[in-house]
Amino acid sequence: MKKPATLDDVAAIAGVSAKTVSRVVNRDGNVSAATRERIEAAISETGYQINQAARSLAASRSFLIGAFMPHLSSFYFAEIFRGAAKACRQYGYHLVVEEFDHGVDTMVDRYEQGLRSARCDALILTPPVCDDEHLLDALDRDGMPYVRIAPGKRPGVSPALSADDGQGVRQLVEHLWVSGRRRFAVVAGPADHAAAMIRERSFAEALAELGGDPSEISLTRIELHESISESGRVATLDLLRRAVMRPDAIFAFNDEVAIGAMAAARELGLSVPDDIAVAGFDDSYIAQLAWPPLTTIHQPIADLAFQAVSVVASGDRFDASQILLPTRLVVRGTT
Template sequence: MQAVTLDDVAVLAAVSAKTVSRVVNGDARVSPDTRQRVQAAIASLGYRPNLAARSLATSRSGLIGMFAPLIGGSHFFGELMREAIRACRQHGYHLAIEEAGVHSMRNVDAYREGLRKLRCEGMVLPAPVCDDLELLDALDADGVRYVRISPALEVARSVAIVADHAAGARAVAQHLWSIGRRRFGLVTGMPHQASSPLRRDGFLAGLAEQGITADQMAIVAMPDLIRDTGWGAAGGGVPNIIDLGRHAGAQLFDRDCRPDAIFTYNDELAAGVVSQARDRGIDVPGQLSVVGFDDSDAARLCWPPLTTVRQPIARIAAQAVDILITGDPQDQRTILCPVELVVRGSSAAV
């Protein structure tokens, strides 16, 4: 079977071969309508650019880099990487992934010894790597563009894509109150991640509207869980988030006044809480409602399926890649993505 050529795409899209080349190479001068028509023709014909030839002709690598945080059992980062791979493929690019924090190597050293040599044209930086200022300085010095996902530091430094964490957590509090829950537990994330305090404060704000204050509820912090389980010690390995959720559940269930509703920083922690509840004979959702955040695969794999806050993981990944390949190099805006409360079987009326 003869390979599809750039000229074939041009004929189907009713444009010149030069215009197709511009779309494939991420030239921002192509109009959105034309770009969409060319991309549709590429998808229809199954055209695949010759990356080696393009690199020689344009001095571009056809690669986007991404740092993946070293966190065990995180479905969110798995989905983010998968969707970024798909987005790159649609542009005729490939995604190169570097594991953050591997072997205690600094992220900036991992970049210099790995992704830098590949001449990546842009970087997708999820939290908490996006707040590694030393890495950002190195990328700026090399002239490598980057898009950060949920940064906490120097947010205006680059394009940032942020889900509306506070609004989502507030909706959780309102939902739990509306179904008659009155004793609340909260499992937070890491404080250095911007999304953690936003979700915590949003949840507390939602409860404050009903007259519940922070000192009237049980709060378990992930840093304490990591220390308690020994994962923070030398050689302790990578923390598995579901196991951390089980430990959090144990702490909350051992209290004199056991919560009848628990909100966790993410779906994996929520799945761990549900697992611990099942081991102790606590009925979910009859005796206990549990809510997570992200709407990752973990929410649907858990039983009962988790009530959670859906953030648009696929949209975030695709938008980050699109900005790097086709966007304005001077773009430094912050993009706020709406979220949605998804009610499933893990929460119900008392």
């Protein structure tokens, strides 16, 4: 059998020292672009494989990044996984996923029984886990670094990345107002979800700025079922059946809830968008495949996760920096 390539083999082909090859393997920035390209070409030529155990020992890091993911399938968490996995490949890390069940598992238990023993270099915390006070206390107690995505509590305790939810919501409200809609409903997300509350509040504030009355917004909140779309359908049916005056526009917490809202409207014999306009949030694939195609607010979910991993990988940027990424309205057939 062919003997596995070593650092020395790569160094000999690239014309550099083994130490320089090690710097490239460990993503050290103190190597010129030309030298890095030469070494990467030599790695490809030799088929050199990193000895992860030796690399971890030398760097005093595990090169593992942990993340909690709910058992419910959703576009949001699929994008979080995609962005984090892509960044891990780029920076030479591995992603360790701990699954949890809303309403059943406590996050401290999931951490103590799973990710703590994995000895991750850091954890990526997404909503609503990022605001779990008991989990944050446990991580702080253990000295476990973490990066949060879209947190609503404890500002400044860790690096955090968020989408500018309010920016996109304001664009949506103006679009609905200009198109002649005046009776609004919001199918809101969970009350413990910080971004959901920002979207809800931003909708009311934007409406007030345009001369509307936020107190007249019909509001209902989803209760999570096995299907998020089903949660949206049930909540919207209840809202429309209770309404004294039927709304002519619905803003849903996310695209999957919006799909459920469209299904509820059809169930009651209403046409979208003629009788009622519907808009979501995320700009998921389902928004483009729905009929009519769903108006929504695009947020860079995968990029949030990619940058969260980048914060961990960079090391020197691991402070309490807050990064805000833009959102934008995508107008389609439902409005």
